[in-house]
Amino acid sequence: MPIPHYLPHSSLQQLFEALTEDGYAIVGPQAKENRIDFGEIRNTAELPWGIGLIQDAGASQLVDGPKNRCFAWANGPQAMKPLLFAPREPLWQIRHGKNGYVVDAINPETRRLAVIGLRPCDLSALRIQDQHFLEGQYPDSHYGARREGLLVIAVNCTHPAATCFCASTGDGPGAKESFDIALTEDDNGFVVETGSPEGEQILARLALKEALSTQMETAADNLRNAASSQRRSLVSDNLRDVLMSRLDHPHWDEVAERCLACGNCTAVCPTCFCHAEIEEASLGGNHSLHSREWDSCFGERHGYIHGKQLRPEIKQRYRQWLTHKLATWHDQFGRSGCVGCGRCIACCPVGIDITEEAAALLK
Ligand code: SF4
Ligand code: SF4
Numbered sequence: 001m002p003i004p005h006y007l008p009h010s011s012l013q014q015l016f017e018a019l020t021e022d023g024y025a026i027v028g029p030q031a032k033e034n035r036i037d038f039g040e041i042r043n044t045a046e047l048p049w050g051i052g053l054i055q056d057a058g059a060s061q062l063v064d065g066p067k068n069r070c071f072a073w074a075n076g077p078q079a080m081k082p083l084l085f086a087p088r089e090p091l092w093q094i095r096h097g098k099n100g101y102v103v104d105a106i107n108p109e110t111r112r113l114a115v116i117g118l119r120p121c122d123l124s125a126l127r128i129q130d131q132h133f134l135e136g137q138y139p140d141s142h143y144g145a146r147r148e149g150l151l152v153i154a155v156n157c158t159h160p161a162a163t164c165f166c167a168s169t170g171d172g173p174g175a176k177e178s179f180d181i182a183l184t185e186d187d188n189g190f191v192v193e194t195g196s197p198e199g200e201q202i203l204a205r206l207a208l209k210e211a212l213s214t215q216m217e218t219a220a221d222n223l224r225n226a227a228s229s230q231r232r233s234l235v236s237d238n239l240r241d242v243l244m245s246r247l248d249h250p251h252w253d254e255v256a257e258r259c260l261a262c263g264n265c266t267a268v269c270p271t272c273f274c275h276a277e278i279e280e281a282s283l284g285g286n287h288s289l290h291s292r293e294w295d296s297c298f299g300e301r302h303g304y305i306h307g308k309q310l311r312p313e314i315k316q317r318y319r320q321w322l323t324h325k326l327a328t329w330h331d332q333f334g335r336s337g338c339v340g341c342g343r344c345i346a347c348c349p350v351g352i353d354i355t356e357e358a359a360a361l362l363k
Contacts, residue, residue: 002200005208006215008189009068012044015153018205024114024151027083029076034062036076038083038117047117048073055161055342058351065159071117071185074161077268077347079122083113084146085129085273088293091142095287108142112149118179119157120172121164121341125270126152127178131333132273151198154179155190158222160230163342165355168233171339173226184219191219232345232355234326234338235362242362243327247319251360256315258350263296265344265352266321271337276301297321326358 007015019026020042028041031048041047052065053073065072090106118126133143157166157173166172175182180199183190191211194200211219266272276295281288295302297320303311311317329337338354345353 002194004211004216005192005203006189006211007183007192007206007208009044009070011189011206011208014206015202016042016044018202019114019151022112022202024112026114026116028116029071029079031062035060036062036073038076038079038115044070047071052159053161055163055346056351057163057345057353058348060346066187068187069185071155071183072159074157074159074164075119075121075341075343077343079118079270080115080126081129081270081272083115084126084143084150085133085275085294086142088291089142090289090291093287093289108145110145110149112151113146114151114153116153116155118152118154119166119341120154120175121157121166121169121339122270123152123154123175123178124169124171124339125341128271128333128335128337128339129273151202152179152181154182156182156184156219156223158185158226160226161342161346162231163345164230164340165232165234165342166340167227167230168235169336169338169340174223184222186215186218186222191215232342232353234336234340234355234358238330239336239358239362240327240330243323243358246361247323249361251357252315252319254360255318255352255357256313258352259298259314259318260350261298261314261317262349263298264347264349265354266296266298267294268343268347269325270341270343271325271339272296274302297324322354322357322361325354 016026026041027038029036029038029048030041030046031051036048036053047070049070050065050067051073052063054061054063055074089108092103092105094101094103133140154175156175160173177195180196181203182193182195192203194203274295274297275292278291278293279288298317300309303309311320325337
């Protein structure tokens with residue numbers, strides 16, 4: 001196992017420069033309006049220094065955080081998902097050619113991306129998205145093209161939000177795999193671990209010192225505290241049989257009374273991958289554009305098949321979401337579809353909480 005090193009905050013820009021030299025565009029978190037968003041950055045000064053984030057059911061607010069930290073918050077509404085699985089993108093166009101119709105594939109523009117600030121829950125979600133998009137019978141070329149040039153710089157979670165429950169699902173707060181470089185922040189910098197030859201090669205150019213035992217102990221303590229401070233939890237064992245045997249549980253009606261079917265929970269969920277196919281014909285009638293865009297099992301369109309709405313009631317849509325996420329997901333991917341990030345709790349406008357709903361259904 002590679003020896004952990006120590007990257008002082010003052011040398012973080014050197015890491016950015018090494019990434020830029022290798023041709024990577026850097027994407028990282030920034031404080032914007034009242035949330036943390038991921039976008040392209042060039043300078044470490046653009047990271048959310050001194051920012052904290054309070055999140056609870058239906059609530060999210062940026063606050064002052066420790067001045068000498070840039071990762072003293074848990075997560076924003078999005079991180080990795082839109083970078084690989086675009087919210088809306090054209091796939092092909094069909095046009096009149098000399099000898100009939102011609103189908104032109106539209107390939108995505110790709111570039112090497114280094115994403116800094118992904119949390120351990122995001123890495124678990126990335127692993128699930130990889131399984132879905134790349135490891136089935138028909139690998140997705142758009143996702144695959146973006147995934148190929150990706151370098152993952154994870155940041156272990158030392159400041160979980162009240163909505164986080166990754167410790168109970170086994171997905172955090174420390175990263176175990178699926179990263180090239182993993183950082184654990186303290187007041188002066190980061191304990192750095194590498195998880196791939198690419199990560200090692202980049203780190204080798206920074207001439208960092210080995211991490212001191214005290215620095216590694218502080219990192220381990222911070223992660224232990226982050227796990228023990230989480231108040232929400234979700235039973236993540238195979239819930240398939242128990243949930244599927246409760247499809248008529250009265251609690252589905254109770255949730256439906258509150259749920260607005262807005263689809264926010266599915267949009268922010270890093271493991272949700274449903275999409276719709278859109279056909280746009282040109283007014284001249286000589287070509288049409290075929291796109292896909294994120295869809296939600298809470299929307300009317302999603303359950304409409306061959307002239308029939310399969311899930312006309314909100315209760316049925318919520319049940320579809322939860323039973324897929326926590327039950328039948330095990331059949332598809334060998335694990336739960338929830339990585340404990342808590343985004344659906346913070347971003348639900350009426351504060352519906354997956355951990356509470358699951359607990360009520362399991363009672
Ligand atoms: S279901 Fe909610 S808590 Fe679980 S991974 Fe999706 S957004 Fe995160
Ligand atoms: S659970 Fe909340 S976020 Fe999800 S569809 Fe219902 S109201 Fe919207």
